Amino acid sequence: MTSNEKSNTDLGVPDEAMIEITGMHKWYGEFHVLKDINLTVKKGERIVVCGPSGSGKSTMIRCINRLEEHQKGHIIVDGTELTDDLKFIDKIRREVGMVFQHFNLFPHLTVLENCCLALIWVRKMPRREAEEIGMTYLERVKIPEQAKKYPGQLSGGQQQRVAIARSLCMSPNIMLFDEPTSALDPEMIKEVLDTMVELAESGMTMICVTHEMGFAKTVANRVIFMDGGQIIEENEPESFFSNPQHDRTKLFLSQIM
Amino acid sequence: MAAEENSGSTPAKAALWRRPVFRSTVFQALLVLAIIYIGNTLLNNTLYNLEQRGISTGFGFLDVEAGFGIVQTLVDYQETDTFGRTFLVGLLNTLLVSFLGIIFATIIGFIMGVARLSKNWLVARLAAIYVETFRNIPLLLQIMFWYFIVLNKLPSPRQSYDFAGTIFLNKRGLSIPSPIFETGFWIVSVAIVLAIAIIIFISRWARARQERTGEQFHTFYVSLAILIGLPMLAFIAAGSPLSWEMPALRGFNFRGGFVIIPELAALLLALSIYTASFIAEAVRSGILAVSHGQTEAAFALGLRPSFTLRLIIIPQALRVIIPQLTSQYLNLTKNSSLATAVGYPDLVAVFAGTTLNQTGQAVEVIAMTMAVYLTISLTISAYMNWYNKKKQLVER
């Protein structure tokens, strides 16, 4: 039995929807970038989103933590609807963690300070407690010895792992990954993917935009293919890769596999 | 075999004139000789020419009576004071206008720089027009514009603009009441110093408390309240030991109070507005230098925009802004020498202008003047280098 076959009932967790996106449309000016997105993500599910560049996959997950605004439709995260209301946006951002393609670590702070920043200023924790939590997660991503270094002194793979630890420190219920390995040299991709696999196996709800299909096969419950702003196909990994239904899916898979 | 024989000895040396060390030494020695020679010739020529024209040398002239008046002096000055005193007066005036100019230019510059990045299209456009207009017009023209056109339109003293009977604006300047500190005022000064000490203590305490317990403290507002409140309490308790010398119209002009002469006003306005346009660009470049991803990462962690600005954006932006800011401050200080054009008695106008004319000792006067500006420039540059080194982002 592979990890992606453990269902929620096996884990003894109720099937609650963490993310519900219904009829979501987004425009950049006149450009209709997301068309009629409907997506439900249950607790503990791992979703991989793939598709050609410009298909809107990054835009879609960035709508989930309001880094982008949607103009039509509804997004409900863990029971809270995402609107212009700052209070709800703050609440959702505290529960949703995000890892970026270009890491976006804060270069003027040490690795440990990067991790503790939100704990101290958003959750208002005392510094010692925050540092303990920070070190715990740095150990979990296997780089505790870098705690006092600055991001500029780390390799790309190490920086991305710090970024993951930084998001985890806030104990999010959902983790969003926006092409986390696309900016890494090949020899560093594995260390980051391993971290993500370990995270998935611990039961984290994840949406991951990536081209790493090996990761999808290992860990994902569902693979979603997007093109032209729409969700074209959605399936379990085995069926998705062995039996794609759509011409566009087939074309895409033939290009990347 | 040959290798074993040579293994311990040093490589063969080239001919003397081919070795780089020799050539560079000779070249430098020649350079030094050339400089000494030229310097000597110039010196001799100068001494000869000065003698021919009956101009004395040396710094003795600094003790000679000056014999001319100066419109604005920060220290006491009479016509019977020495040329050395005129140097001091001019220097203080230069420092005054530079200091005030730096403050105003920074305030205006930061406002305009941030305005240029505003989401409000109108505000951003107007700020851009401001920057592009004042950056591309020579400073001298701007100074003369303010002085000869704008300030010239002010009424004569008899018809001054009157603000509540205490502040008067006219052609001769802006007359404001000057404070007279009476005997009890030292209590207020003590209160101010005390307030500052308390604020420092409180901010340290608040930070330590946050580290310990995580609770945040409104340091800024509390500090502001103390800074204003404590001196005010002391003031009332001491029986309001402050009176004002009111400017009053006597004859054709206002006497009493403190006068900001139009020359100073024009110079200040032009310097501030001109330098602010460069500072605005520096501020803008600093903020833009912080990649948008930083803001996104901070938001994704749940940081509010105000915290994001304070903890993430501004520290990184300042790295880029401060070196440019320092160089603009230096430029402003050097540009204050344009005071000559409108008759403001700064160092150049008073010393390298009038004093030079009176004594004819060009070499000493100009050397002293340049020495002042050089000292200021080099000190600030040294500080900037130290600051840059300290603040460099640590990289591999």
Next chain:
Amino acid sequence: MANQTTPLPDLPAPSHSVGVIGWLRSNLFSSISNTLLTLLAFYVIYLLFLPAVNWALLDADWVGETRDACNSGGACWVFISARFDQFMYGFYPESEYWRINLAFGILVLLLVLLHVKQMPHKGWLSAFTLFGYPVIAFYLFYGGAFGLELVETSSWGGLSLTLILSGVGIAASLPIGIVLALGRRSEMPIVRSVCVIFIEFWRGVPLITVLFMSSVMLPLFLPEGSSFDKLLRAMIGIVLFESAYMAEVVRGGLAAIPKGQYEAAMALGLNYWKSMGLIILPQALKMVIPGIVNTFIGLFKDTTLVLIIGLFDFLTTVEAGFKDSHWLGYALEGYVFAALIYWVFCYSMSRYSQNLEQKLHTGHAR
């Protein structure tokens, strides 16, 4: 499992988020504070721009010969047109205007040719512009040879003098600045110290003191009896001053060249001067053309300071114009006109420099 079989059509965006209304909402009226700012901005425009446009364009007088033509209460641009020749040429004799026009015409032609992409022999063209053209220009301006009437420098003035000062300033300070920058990076300690002292000295003092120094002290430095043209004194001061700033600009370019270039040149067996001249400097200079243009803009504005030592640059000639008894009271028109001309020059050059910077950045592989 959602499976969209047909691609959905592009729908138009909701009307409140696009178009004029959308733009107005997001840019001007997105929040209360924003709306207040917009209203404030409108007020500022009403207060400053409308009266200015009124005075300068709508009520102004444009045609005429003397001040009698100016009676509408608006700007009197007749003043400008009447004294235009003087503003442009100073006191240069009218019959010889063609010489100034020719000299600047040649310069414009050379600069345009240097920008044409397919132009062959650009290196020769640049060398000619930097070394050959100044000689031609000098004889055109000054005369005294080739059958041209002599025109003393005291008659030079107006915009042409400003351009001459700036042009000579840049042309002369560039080679000196390059030498200084190379010297500052030298490994010979004496050379480096001399260059550092030289550069920091000129950068640390205001231009006015330099002009004072050159106009008052230079005659003292020279052996007795030799007279010194006033314009020449100013030029020497300006060139020394600007060469220090130019040196810093060039130094930035030299520092940006990767060490590998120096090493490759050495590995090829080129000596110091050859590697500098053939490999390093061409790259470095090309990279800092924007910086050089910025220095030029600064110099162009700085030429106004020669007023202090009694030369008649463009600003001074305009001032002399409205201090003339015929045209008293039109100082505002004079200043506005002068400001406009300076602004046009400086703004165009800064736009040009920004364009260059973008082009060069994308071209240069990092």
